[in-house]
Each structure stands twice: as C-alpha cells, then as structure tokens.
Amino acid sequence: MHEPVDLFTTQWRLLGGEVVLADAAVGWSHTIEDVLAGVIDPAFPTVVGFDTGDWPKDVPWSALCETIGARFYDRHDLDVLSRQEALQDIVAHASVGVTGAAWAAADTGTVALYASAQTSLSASLLPPTHVVLLPKRRIYATLAEGLRAVHAQGAVPHLVKLISGPSMTADIEGQLVVGVHGPRRVVTVIGDW
Template sequence: MSARDNILRRLRAAPQGQPPMAPDVAAFHAAVTAAAAPSTRASRIELFCDKMAFWHGEVIRVTRADWPQKLRELCVAKGVRSLLYGEDSAHAAQLEAASIDGLRPYDRPIDGWKKELFEDTDAGLSATRGGIAETGTLIVWPGASEPRLMSLVPPIHFALLDANQLYDTFFQAMIEQRWSDGMPTNALLVSGPSKTADIQVTLAYGAHGPKELIVLLLVNEEERP
C-alpha cells in the first residue's frame, strides 16, 4: 500500500464528527450595535470625516445644488487640466452645465487611448454607492458608465458621496443595500488615496493609484460647517 493510500484509508476510518455551526453574524452585530452609543446622521457624518482624514483623504461638504461649482473651484486650485467623467452617469448633466475646463468623457475602449489616459489625465470623478463611517471607507461599484480606471489611474480622485448613504458598519451597508441579491464583478472599498508600505515598511502614498482622494459629501445646507 502506498503512502497516499494509507493516508486516505486512515482519513476514511476516522470517526465522523458533527460539522461546526456557522457563526451567527447577524446576532453578533446586533449585540455590538445594542452596546454602542445610538447612531445619528450627524454622528455618522462626523465619524466618517474623522476616519477619512486619518487615511489622508479629504472630505468637503457640499449641497446637491452647488457641488459642481465647488468641484470647478477645486480643479482650478489644483491645476487640473483634464477631468475624466462618465457621460452616461447620473450626475453627468449637472457636471456638464458647470463649465469646468478640460472636462473629458470616458467614451471609448482603453486600447484606443491608453497613453492619453495614463499620461494626460489629471483627475477623475466617480459616484459612490455609499460610505462606512466606522472605517472612513467609500463603497464604489464600477460599471459601464464609470469604469474602474476612472478612480484608479488619474492622480486625483474626486468622489461623490450622498450623506443619506452613510452606514455605521460594513455589515449594515451589505444588509441594507441587499448585496446578496447581486454584486458587480469588481466591488471596491476605498479608504484614502492609494498607499503601500512594501519598500522598507515605509508608508508611501500614490504608488499605484491616486495621490489624492477628495470626497464631495452631499449634505443639507444646515449640515455644512
């Protein structure tokens, strides 16, 4: 009998135990939530801003009416010559009406303009599916109107986040948005600009993605600082 056959024989002869019970994740999070201080919209906004700042991201509170104008001001201040956006996205019309210089739609396959995208595009704007206050994290689901490269390649990533879609925890976001009903092939959790500590364990930003992450947080007028 070979060593392989001997191992398989012993495995088959071993007593069969009961499979372990799956952890009750929902009960765990319910207990954690019950023990925590009550969450409010204001507390979620404050915590998200604090955590995003910890990860070297910037949060700017804007309203649904004035965010394009604020974005235009930011582009001027940062010397942005070209801003990539999805022309079929929900915010495209409002963005186009803001007369931002260098506005550029993502309107063709990557192979047709790879050099231009990687070398001549200063910033990209993308929507988000929500945010996680506990960790200062954006939820980004790329699609045909806003491909992944829009938030990965340009040195500056502008992200639109609706304060109505801020969740306390990752678990709450998954449950309330019903992620189990269907997810994209590429779901992203983004906390701050890109970073790595691969070289001598020294944290460096912008090594393999945006050097800056600026979140335009859509709030009510009275929630602005």
C-alpha cells in the same frame, strides 16, 4: 455617538483623504469647480469622469472644466474613441478622475465603488487625483451595514472596490509611500443630491 457624515469625515481624514461638504445654497457646480480648480495639474489639464447615475444633475461638466482651463471626458466621449489604447491613454494622462460612490462606511472611513461590464473604475485608479461624489444618504454607520446593502440588492456587482484614502504602501523597508498603486490624493465631495 457621531452622525455618519461626521464620523466618515473624521475617519477619511485620518486615512489621508480630503473632504469637502457641499452646500446646495452655493450650488454643486460652484463647489465642484472649486475642488477641481484646486487639484488640476496645468501640465495635464484633463478630467475624466464616469457618471453611474448618481452625480448631481445640474453640473455642466464640460463648461465647468473649460472655465478652469481643462478638458472633460465623460463616458460618452471615451466610448466614442475607436481604440481601447486611446481611452486608456486619456485616462492615464488625466490630472483628475471623477467617480460617484455606491456607498460609504462611516466607522472605517471607506468608500465603495461598483464596476460592471458597462462601467470602468480606471478614473479611480490611473489619475493622480481621484474626486469621489458621495450623496449623504449613502453613508452607512458601519462597513457591515454597507455590505448588507450590497447583498440586499440581489444582483451583486461584478466588482466592489473599497477605498480608504489615498493609495499607500509600507512594503518597502517599512517606509510609507503614497500614490504607488493609485491616486496620491483622494477628495470626497459630500452633498444632498
């Protein structure tokens, strides 16, 4: 049987997602800088990210994005903006949205994100590229195990969003279209943080 990380990687790629296995020896900052440099759109050099406390701690996001010619907005920056429209405009015009992952299911190649009154999932919905930061320890063998973990927490999150690759639909004349209702590209960075 496959290890959860290997199985998740296989399933996620089959669904059209990309995986980068981060190496602590290289450093999280270098790995994430390489990922962002490869997905940033120079026409819209903005990265938005909502750290829910599960990101690698040693990544200097603003400096890292500045190195690749981009501006980084985090939860604090966006909360300071006085108008809701300004926040939505920044997120909607960003090249990349970065989120953590609550957990993932290897058997289905699915990533779970949580939202509450204090957290937004807009970084996973509006930019054309979504980068997911996923700790290895949060990859469950099956979707059922992940859902049991939600239940075991006691307080169920306001919203659990399950993602299985880039946004796709084949509703229109059976033609597969990518990126209609969300990101066209989803990159999961897996590491031991």
